[in-house]
Amino acid sequence: MNSRLCDAALSRLAPSAILPAYDRSATRIGVVHFGPGAFHRAHQAFFIDRMLAHDPGLAICAVSLHNEAVRAALGPQDGLYSLIVREFEPSIRIIGSIKTVLTAPSATEAIFARLADPTVRFVSATVTEKGYCLTPSGDLDLSHPGIGQDLADPDNPQTLIGWLVAGLRRRRAAGGPGLTALSCDNLSGNGARWRGASLQFAEACGDFDLARWIEDRVVFPDGMVDAITPATDEGLRSEAEQRLGLLDAWPIQREGFAQWVIGGDLGGDAATFAQAGVTFTRDIDAFERAKLRLLNGAHSTLAYVGLRLGFATVSQAMADAKLGAFIETLMRRDIAASLRPTTGQDLNSYISEILARLRNPAIVHQLSQIAWDGSQKLPVRLLETITEALEAGRPAARLVTGIAAWMLFIRTRSQSGFTITDPLAERLNEIGRACDGEAIADVDRFLALRAVFPARLVTDAQFRMALATAYGQLAGPDPASAFAL
Numbered sequence: 001m002n003s004r005l006c007d008a009a010l011s012r013l014a015p016s017a018i019l020p021a022y023d024r025s026a027t028r029i030g031v032v033h034f035g036p037g038a039f040h041r042a043h044q045a046f047f048i049d050r051m052l053a054h055d056p057g058l059a060i061c062a063v064s065l066h067n068e069a070v071r072a073a074l075g076p077q078d079g080l081y082s083l084i085v086r087e088f089e090p091s092i093r094i095i096g097s098i099k100t101v102l103t104a105p106s107a108t109e110a111i112f113a114r115l116a117d118p119t120v121r122f123v124s125a126t127v128t129e130k131g132y133c134l135t136p137s138g139d140l141d142l143s144h145p146g147i148g149q150d151l152a153d154p155d156n157p158q159t160l161i162g163w164l165v166a167g168l169r170r171r172r173a174a175g176g177p178g179l180t181a182l183s184c185d186n187l188s189g190n191g192a193r194w195r196g197a198s199l200q201f202a203e204a205c206g207d208f209d210l211a212r213w214i215e216d217r218v219v220f221p222d223g224m225v226d227a228i229t230p231a232t233d234e235g236l237r238s239e240a241e242q243r244l245g246l247l248d249a250w251p252i253q254r255e256g257f258a259q260w261v262i263g264g265d266l267g268g269d270a271a272t273f274a275q276a277g278v279t280f281t282r283d284i285d286a287f288e289r290a291k292l293r294l295l296n297g298a299h300s301t302l303a304y305v306g307l308r309l310g311f312a313t314v315s316q317a318m319a320d321a322k323l324g325a326f327i328e329t330l331m332r333r334d335i336a337a338s339l340r341p342t343t344g345q346d347l348n349s350y351i352s353e354i355l356a357r358l359r360n361p362a363i364v365h366q367l368s369q370i371a372w373d374g375s376q377k378l379p380v381r382l383l384e385t386i387t388e389a390l391e392a393g394r395p396a397a398r399l400v401t402g403i404a405a406w407m408l409f410i411r412t413r414s415q416s417g418f419t420i421t422d423p424l425a426e427r428l429n430e431i432g433r434a435c436d437g438e439a440i441a442d443v444d445r446f447l448a449l450r451a452v453f454p455a456r457l458v459t460d461a462q463f464r465m466a467l468a469t470a471y472g473q474l475a476g477p478d479p480a481s482a483f484a485l
């Protein structure tokens with residue numbers, strides 16, 4: 001049995017492993033990150049690992065909001081884990097940027113101390129779309145159970161919004177400086193939405209002075225993040241152990257491509273971020289829209305259509321000639337038409353690059369993983385594009401296919417008793433079980449979901465009919481007829 005990966009064991013690592021290029025004992029925490037899931041550890045923690053060679057004051061205190069799993073895995077490893085980057089020749093790198101892992105329910109005061117610590121310059125988050133507790137219009141959802149709980153008991157927060165505002169309250173009371181909040185989630189205007197929700201929460205608490213302080217002293221730049229990161233499984237654990245010669249309880253894997261674009265300049269930290277490969281732009285909206293609509297819109301369409309056709313992974317679905325061609329046309333025609341490329345953005349090349357990434361057989365990315373949380377993902381990934389297409393008089397038939405496939409996915413899962421992973425799972429199960437296969441009636445049941453479908457779309461006859469047509473084709477004996485070009 002190999003010994004565990006940890007600081008003391010680094011000297012025993014296999015020579016092929018890339019080690020942190022800095023002295024870990026000299027690093028200091030400068031970032032508090034909420035949500036140290038696989039994507040954070042494959043992406044932001046990787047970029048910060050590169051930064052630490054230039055600025056040892058940017059180590060991460062990772063905070064899990066709900067469960068002990070990450071702390072249980074990385075605590076005995078001094079926060080270390082391995083990252084396998086699947087390029088032509090896979091590489092394995094030890095990531096040392098996470099110095100401490102705390103679990104919110106059992107470490108409240110320790111987390112508040114970090115948030116009030118003046119040497120902490122950044123708070124960041126990877127909590128997925130649902131973690132911001134927003135309404136479809138992007139405001140704080142004051143009816144959200146977690147927000148209600150945090151308003152009732154603000155000193156024991158459960159949500160990202162509750163934690164940040166309570167932490168800033170202590171920071172302000174201690175006379176601390178402002179800080180920068182970096183959202184690393186797939187939301188358009190992710191920084192602005194986090195800022196707006198935080199201000200609304202502080203005001204709902206009646207703490208208007210704090211809200212003004214946040215307005216003046218905390219910056220929330222928007223950011224676009226991208227790296228395809230398949231979930232960790234036992235096969236990856238075995239591969240990591242074989243490559244390292246040590247046991248890593250939670251190795252991470254990702255594709256070779258990784259991109260982090262920030263709207264704004266980060267002041268004195270910009271050079272360190274740029275040195276690590278982070279890019280800055282004054283037109284973050286163009287980068288966010290392109291990524292969320294092209295890559296994530298294709299991902300969600302592939303997930304639900306691919307599962308209907310019996311595929312398990314992204315590359316398997318893309319290898320289907322008809323489906324692969326459909327996705328390429330969807331991207332190059334329907335989604336590209338909704339984008340406004342900025343200076344230096346070459347959409348055709350960007351689309352070709354994304355298609356190659358989706359077709360990469362070395363990346364075993366489960367469609368079932370992408371299919372989670374459809375009620376939170378589809379509005380920003382496909383519904384906004386559809387709305388704009390209808391308003392511009394552009395065709396929307398290909399765009400609605402992914403939505404129709406999601407409806408069929410929910411109906412099939414709910415009627416076969418399989419779990420639906422989605423914040424609206426209870427409501428979706430009710431709808432799915434009520435479906436009887438009559439296309440327009442089934443579609444109308446889903447369109448009644450105001451938390452997903454805006455009135456503008458629900459009242460659009462063309463949208464409704466296109467949905468019903470695609471839904472009927474996908475449910476029928478020849479589902480591929482739904483994506484005949």
Ligand code: CS2
Pocket residue numbers: 186225226227228229295296299300369370371377
């Ligand atoms: C995926 C994303 O699971 C999903 O919803 O579409 O996690 C995707 O892999 C990342 O956004 C890629 O940057």
